[in-house]
Amino acid sequence: MDEFARGFRLTLPDGTTLDGAQFPNGFVVSCVREQGLATAAISMGNLLDGFEPGPVHILWAPETEEN
Secondary structure (H helix, E strand, O other): OOOOOEEEEEEOOOOOEEEEEEOOOOOEEEEEOOOOEEEEEOOHHHHHHOOOOOOOEEEEOOOOOOO
16 A cells, blocks of 8 residues: 555644644655744654754654555
């Protein structure tokens, strides 16, 4: 079966919450819905490089099962 993007919710040290998705090739897109901001990065590590250092929490959407 082909892989699909997997959703996530990322909470940054300052409390900002990003909703996003990571594609099978590692590419990541995210947004701050309330502020209308969106960003893309080639990996989760590159996405996090742009934010203040500190602990982040990533909540991944459950992986779907084939029907």
